[in-house]
Every structure is written in structure tokens, then in C-alpha cells.
Amino acid sequence: MIPSRKLALANLWVAIVAFTVASAMALMQALSRADLDLPWRSAKMYYLSVTAHGVLMALVFTTFFIMGLAYAFTERALDRPIEGPKFAWASFWVAIVGTLMVTAMVLAGKATVLYTFYPPLQAHSLFYIGLALLVIGSWGWCWVIIRTYLAWKRENPDARTPLPVHGILATIIVWLIATVGVAAEVVLLLIPWSLGLTQVIDPVLARMLFWWFGHPLVYFWLIPAYVVWYTVAPKVAGGKLFSDPLTRLVFVMFILLSSPVGLHHQMVDPGIAAGWKMFHTFNTMLILFPSLLTAFTVIASFEVAGRMKGAKGWFDWLEELPWSDPTFSSVALAMIIFAIGGFGGAINAAYGMNAMVHNTAWIQGHFHLTVGTATALTFMGAAYWLMPKLLGRDLELTLLARLQPYLWFMGMLLFSIANHMTGLKGMPRRVYQFDYGGSEIAQQWIAGTGISAVGGFFLFVSAAFFALVMLGTGLAGKKREQEPIEFAEPLEPPGGKARLLDKMGLWTGLAILLMLAAYALPLIQHLSLERFGARGFSPF
Amino acid sequence: MNVDLYEKFWMWAAAGIVVVFIASIGFTTFGQAIQPPSHIETIDPQTVRSDEEFGQPGVTINPDGSATVVVQAFLFAFLPTEIRVPRGRPVTFRMTSPDVIHGFQIVQTNGNTMVVPGYVSQFTISFDRAGEYLVVCNEYCGLGHHNMYARLIVEDVVAAAAGGER
Numbered sequence: 001m002i003p004s005r006k007l008a009l010a011n012l013w014v015a016i017v018a019f020t021v022a023s024a025m026a027l028m029q030a031l032s033r034a035d036l037d038l039p040w041r042s043a044k045m046y047y048l049s050v051t052a053h054g055v056l057m058a059l060v061f062t063t064f065f066i067m068g069l070a071y072a073f074t075e076r077a078l079d080r081p082i083e084g085p086k087f088a089w090a091s092f093w094v095a096i097v098g099t100l101m102v103t104a105m106v107l108a109g110k111a112t113v114l115y116t117f118y119p120p121l122q123a124h125s126l127f128y129i130g131l132a133l134l135v136i137g138s139w140g141w142c143w144v145i146i147r148t149y150l151a152w153k154r155e156n157p158d159a160r161t162p163l164p165v166h167g168i169l170a171t172i173i174v175w176l177i178a179t180v181g182v183a184a185e186v187v188l189l190l191i192p193w194s195l196g197l198t199q200v201i202d203p204v205l206a207r208m209l210f211w212w213f214g215h216p217l218v219y220f221w222l223i224p225a226y227v228v229w230y231t232v233a234p235k236v237a238g239g240k241l242f243s244d245p246l247t248r249l250v251f252v253m254f255i256l257l258s259s260p261v262g263l264h265h266q267m268v269d270p271g272i273a274a275g276w277k278m279f280h281t282f283n284t285m286l287i288l289f290p291s292l293l294t295a296f297t298v299i300a301s302f303e304v305a306g307r308m309k310g311a312k313g314w315f316d317w318l319e320e321l322p323w324s325d326p327t328f329s330s331v332a333l334a335m336i337i338f339a340i341g342g343f344g345g346a347i348n349a350a351y352g353m354n355a356m357v358h359n360t361a362w363i364q365g366h367f368h369l370t371v372g373t374a375t376a377l378t379f380m381g382a383a384y385w386l387m388p389k390l391l392g393r394d395l396e397l398t399l400l401a402r403l404q405p406y407l408w409f410m411g412m413l414l415f416s417i418a419n420h421m422t423g424l425k426g427m428p429r430r431v432y433q434f435d436y437g438g439s440e441i442a443q444q445w446i447a448g449t450g451i452s453a454v455g456g457f458f459l460f461v462s463a464a465f466f467a468l469v470m471l472g473t474g475l476a477g478k479k480r481e482q483e484p485i486e487f488a489e490p491l492e493p494p495g496g497k498a499r500l501l502d503k504m505g506l507w508t509g510l511a512i513l514l515m516l517a518a519y520a521l522p523l524i525q526h527l528s529l530e531r532f533g534a535r536g537f538s539p540f
Numbered sequence: 541m542n543v544d545l546y547e548k549f550w551m552w553a554a555a556g557i558v559v560v561f562i563a564s565i566g567f568t569t570f571g572q573a574i575q576p577p578s579h580i581e582t583i584d585p586q587t588v589r590s591d592e593e594f595g596q597p598g599v600t601i602n603p604d605g606s607a608t609v610v611v612q613a614f615l616f617a618f619l620p621t622e623i624r625v626p627r628g629r630p631v632t633f634r635m636t637s638p639d640v641i642h643g644f645q646i647v648q649t650n651g652n653t654m655v656v657p658g659y660v661s662q663f664t665i666s667f668d669r670a671g672e673y674l675v676v677c678n679e680y681c682g683l684g685h686h687n688m689y690a691r692l693i694v695e696d697v698v699a700a701a702a703g704g705e706r
């Protein structure tokens with residue numbers, strides 16, 4: 001029994017609703033980009049929809065899902081209730097109020113600034129205040145989990161931190177470091193400016209603070225997916241986790257390296273010295289390492305599963321895996337997609353090649369592989385496994401659930417490959433139309449946007465299947481005995497080895513030092529420039 | 541830590557991949573001078589339209605044959621809307637914005653930069669192929685974002701000299 005079951009469920013349902021709404025908007029966007037004559041199609045609607053889709057997917061769906069997952073996993077893995085459930089609920093409601101404010105402003109057309117909200121594009125002040133509340137609510141969640149962990153530690157001074165909790169703590173540390181940047185941007189710059197208390201704003205400073213947040217944000221999305229890959233998937237596959245200490249090593253590397261890299265999103269910005277961009281580029285390449293290790297450890301765990309079921313040859317263990325289990329297939333397909341996305345990411349971050357792809361359709365092709373699949377598909381897979389356990393109901397519409405990951409995979413390949421290609425041919429991202437005065441080269445993008453629309457359609461159908469399965473399970477799933485949540489066992493228990501990897505305080509301290517090295521001087525140099533602020537504009 | 545033999549191989553291979561990536565970036569940066577545009581110069585956005593340089597955007601052919609292109613990016617157009625430059629000569633673009641952030645991307649080249657109010661963006665590039673290029677704004681700037689473009693025409697040098705006089 002999970003005492004904070006309701007809390008976890010509340011967070012997960014918010015995530016599922018946000019995901020479903022955002023998927024519907026996405027279908028409209030993908031069709032619109034293919035230049036189809038839709039009845040309600042207009043530039044205003046398009047950019048409004050892209051803002052809503054970006055905010056709901058990247059900021060709302062992910063954050064709430066991660067909070068829900070973490071409550072359930074922490075309580076189960078530590079085998080004790082969370083500390084301060086009332087405070088946890090209060091934080092939840094703060095985040096909800098913030099989300100509603102943001103969504104209302106976007107839907108009212110008062111905040112068509114996209115989910116990156118770069119000033120001097122200026123949204124209604126309630127948009128920024130809502131964002132701040134969402135972040136504050138998430139800090140409440142961080143505090144609850146940390147307190148629970150510390151209480152558990154006092155009760156079990158000699159025990160190893162359970163692996164899922166190790167990963168969740170890494171997620172929280174990355175999030176806390178990241179949100180310092182966006183909180184500074186929103187509270188110090190954007191809110192006073194949108195209220196008219198200040199007249200002008202420095203757009204490059206705002207972008208530096210945004211991307212201080214923006215890159216670790218992607219690891220905030222990814223680490224929980226890794227937690228599922230490491231601690232759930234091997235179990236679902238019928239095997240064991242290949243290596244416990246290496247998993248901890250991966251989480252620790254993410255704590256250290258997720259953050260001092262944000263300038264790789266500003267490679268072609270003026271006002272930032274090339275040397276700092278280069279430094280952040282090198283740090284970025286280092287983060288490839290833990291992801292490469294993950295690929296090995298998780299695939300090796302699947303091989304263990306196949307061999308435990310009797311496979312003997314080189315590749316026949318693949319056949320032994322439960323490909324029709326939606327949790328397993330989601331994770332396996334998400335991993336394949338992530339491998340492609342990872343190599344694309346190395347190209348984006350490559351100092352010299354970035355200019356070929358920056359702000360082109362290539363980028364949206366890229367991040368739909370990473371957050372849009374490695375994270376989102378893994379979360380859907382996790383929901384098939386977790387929701388029935390939390391609800392005490394059987395999964396409904398299992399046929400749809402089984403098809404859903406494969407549909408997503410297919411749709412995403414079409415969508416993403418098409419966008420990578422049109423991007424290389426120069427098509428910018430975030431455009432409603434691309435006639436460009438009848439430009440010949442722009443005509444060549446049409447084939448790509450057509451394929452992308454077909455992919456988008458598959459993706460939408462897949463998202464709808466997922467939503468139906470969740471709805472069906474929540475409302476009509478057959479009641480059953482509550483099933484315990486169990487995590488994968490490692491091949492070898494960690495015992496007393498590599499205890500250093502559990503010292504979260506130490507790693508947090510080192511991460512902060514790295515962050516200072518990466519940002520202190522660039523920020524000081526920037527602040528000492530003779531800067532002229534920009535006034536706000538709302539051309540929407 | 542007890543690390544499996546295969547895993548050790550993999551760890552070394554992974555480290556090798558990372559080293560190769562970093563080395564190739566180092567090589568292209570220092571060996572071939574491939575750098576992203578990172579010009580540092582500020583300007584007051586309120587004065588851009590009356591600025592000596594940016595108030596009169598256009599192309600200047602320098603005595604050594606290279607060209608300087610001054611561009612103003614604003615909601616929702618570039619000035620000049622048609623840019624003529626010589627083929628095979630270094631062309632330096634200088635640009636800024638009086639309003640919001642824009643992008644300046646010369647399609648199918650690596651000419652690509654953000655144009656940020658308060659800052660001057662600058663990069664130098666040379667074009668091997670004569671003909672027409674499309675320049676697009678690649679940062680969302682409002683409801684007319686997709687209408688924001690310019691045409692860049694790369695001409696063989698003789699024609700360009702005449703074009704510069706026009």
C-alpha cells in the first residue's frame with residue numbers, strides 16, 4: 001500500500017491530460033506545416049498552438065509526470081511514507097494554479113511567446129507569474145522528497161540508497177540547480193518588466209539565464225526515464241540489472257555535467273565570447289559518456305533476461321524478450337530512437353556544425369526524438385505499468401496499449417527524419433508558412449513537410465490510444481488486489497562497494513563549483529559591457 | 541568496483557568516441573578557424589533607425605574587393621530586401637534589430653546568426669556559387685515571422701562592381 005497514492009495519481013493525471021491536449025494541438029501544427037488548407041488555419045492560431053504545445057509538453061506534462069513518478073517510487077523504494085504530505089499537497093496546488101494561469105494566458109492569445117518566451121517579446125504578466133508558481137510548486141516537491149530521504153537515512157544509517165531513489169535525487173539536484181537560472185530570469189527580469197516596473201530588458205542576459213535552465217531541463221526529463229530503464233525495464237523483461245555501481249556512476253555524472261553547458265544553445269548569439277561557447281561545447285561532449293554507458297548496461301540487462309529464459313546463441317536472446325508488453329516495447333523503442341537522437345545532439349552541439357542546423361526544422365526533428373520519444377514514450381510505458389498498480393485496477397484496452405508504442409515509433413521516424421532533412425535544406429523551425437515570395441528552394445521543402453504530416457498523424461493516433469487506455473483503466477478497469485511495485489534486482493547486490501557514489505551532498509557541491517566555473521566569468525563579463533535594454537513588444 | 545570485461549571494453553570505446561569528437565572540434569576550430577559568430581558590440585535599440593550605420597542599411601564594396609553588408613532586421617522584414625554581393629570575396633554582414641530578436645539565416649550555407657536588439661551581430665563568409673540565395677528569419681518574432689525574408693544575389697565580380705554603383 002502506498003500512502004501517498006492519491007498524491008502520485010493526482011500528479012500523473014495532470015500530466016496525462018496535458019499530454020493529450022498538447023497532442024491534439026500538435027496534429028493541427030503538423031498538418032498546417034504541410035500547407036494543408038484547414039478551415040480554421042491562421043497565423044495567430046498556429047503560433048498560439050505552438051506556444052500551448054511547447055508549454056504543455058515540455059513544461060507541464062514532463063514536470064507533473066516526474067513528480068508523480070517520484071512520489072510513488074520514493075515511497076516504495078524506501079518503504080516508508082513521505083514526510084509532510086500536507087505540504088506536498090499544498091505544493092501540488094501551487095503548481096496547478098500556476099499551470100492554469102499560464103494556460104489561460106496562452107489560450108487567450110495574450111502570451112504567444114512560445115515556451116522559450118525570449119524577451120523583448122512580452123507576454124501578459126500573469127504568464128510569467130504562473131510560470132514562477134509552477135516552479136515554486138516543484139520546489140515544494142523537491143523538498144518533500146529530500147526530507148523523506150533524510151529521514152530514511154537517519155532510520156537506516158548503514159543501508160545503501162536504493163537505486164531508484166539515487167536516480168530521483170539526481171533528478172532533483174539537477175532541477176534545483178537548473179531552476180535557479182529561470183527563477184532569476186522570471187522573477188528579477190521578466191515579472192517587473194511585464195508589470196511596467198522596469199522599462200527595458202537585456203535580451204542576451206535573459207537568454208543566458210534561460211539556457212542556464214534550458215539544458216539541465218533536458219536532463220531533468222531524461223534522468224527519470226533512465227530510472228525507468230534501469231530499475232523497471234530489466235524486471236519487466238524478466239531479468240536483472242547488469243550493474244548497480246555503474247548505474248550510480250551514470251546518475252552522478254549527470255549531476256556534475258548536466259548544467260555547465262547551456263551556452264551550446266547560444267552558439268550563434270552575439271555578445272558572448274567564442275571561448276566560452278567552446279568551453280561549454282567540450283563539457284557537452286562529456287555528457288555523451290554516461291548515455292553511452294546506459295545503452296550498454298540496459299541492453300546487457302535485456303540480454304541477461306533473454307538468457308535467463310534459456311537463450312544460448314548470439315542474438316536469440318532478443319526473441320525471448322516480451323515485445324508485446326507495452327512497457328517493455330516502449331522502453332526498447334525509446335532507446336533505439338534515443339540512440340539516433342543522441343548522435344544528432346552531438347552534431348547540434350558541435351561548435352562548427354551548429355550554424356548549419358541552428359533554428360532549422362532539424363532541431364524540432366531532434367528534440368522530438370529525445371524529449372518527445374526517449375522521455376515521452378518511456379513515460380507512457382511506465383504509465384502502463386504504474387497506473388494499474390496505483391489504481392488497483394487492471395489495464396483496459398490492452399490491444400491499443402500493445403499497438404501504441406509501435407505506432408509512436410513509426411510515426412516518429414517519419415516525422416523526425418523528414419524534419420531533419422528539410423532542416424538541412426534550410427527550412428526554419430517555428431514557421432506557419434514557407435512561401436517566401438515563391439522562392440524555389442522553399443518549394444523543395446514541401447515533400448518533407450508532407451511526410452512529417454503523415455508522421456504527425458500516426459503520432460496523434462498513438463497519443464489518442466494512450467489517452468483512451470488511461471481513461472479506460474481509470475474509469476472501467478477491473479478492480480483487483482493491489483499489486484506491489486517491485487524494482488529490478490541487480491545481478492550483484494551493491495554491498496558496501498562504491499559508497500562514495502551515494503554521497504549526494506558532495507556531488508551537489510562539485511556540481512555547483514562546475515556551474516560557477518562555467519557561468520561566473522561569462523556573466524561578470526557580460527554585466528560589465530555597456531548594455532542598452534530593449535523595450536517590450538507584443539506582435540501577436 | 542567490479543566491472544565486467546565487456547563493459548570495460550565499452551567504457552573505453554565510449555571514452556574514445558568522446559575524445560574523437562572533442563579532438564575534431566578542436567581541430568576545426570584551431571586548424572581551420574571555424575568559429576561561430578560571436579561578435580561583441582552593443583548599440584541602443586531605440587537609436588537604430590537614426591543610427592549613422594544601421595539607419596542606412598546597404599552594401600559597400602571595400603577597396604580590397606571585399607564587401608560589407610549592413611542589415612536592419614525588424615518586424616517583419618530585412619533591409620535591404622535585396623542584397624547583392626560579389627562572388628568569391630569575403631562578405632562581412634553586420635546587423636542589428638530595433639525591436640525583438642530575429643534570426644538571419646542564408647539558406648544552404650553556414651551563414652546563420654541571431655539578431656538581438658541591443659547588440660550587433662557580425663560574421664564573414666564568402667560565396668563560391670553565383671546566383672540567388674534565400675535569407676530567412678529563423679527566430680520566432682511575432683505573427684508575421686514567416687513573411688520575414690530577403691533575397692541575396694551573388695554576382696560575378698565585374699557585374700557586382702557595376703551593381704555597387706547603382
Ligand code: HEM
Nearest residue numbers: 023026029030054057058114115372376429430431456459
Ligand atoms: C503527438 C505527437 C507530436 C506531434 C505530431 C508534434 C508536432 C510538433 C510540431 C509540428 C512542432 C513544430 C512547431 C514549429 O516549430 O513550427 C512541435 C514543436 C514542439 N514539440 Fe511536438 N509533437 C508531438 C509530441 C511532442 C512531445 C511528446 C513533446 C515533449 C514531451 C513535444 C515537444 C515539443 C516542443 C518543446 C516543441 C517546440 C515548440 C517551439 O518551437 O516553441 N512534442 N511539435
Ligand SMILES: [Cu+2]
Nearest residue numbers: 214215264265
Ligand atoms: Cu542543450
Ligand SMILES: [Cu+2]
Nearest residue numbers: 677679681685
Ligand atoms: Cu522572425
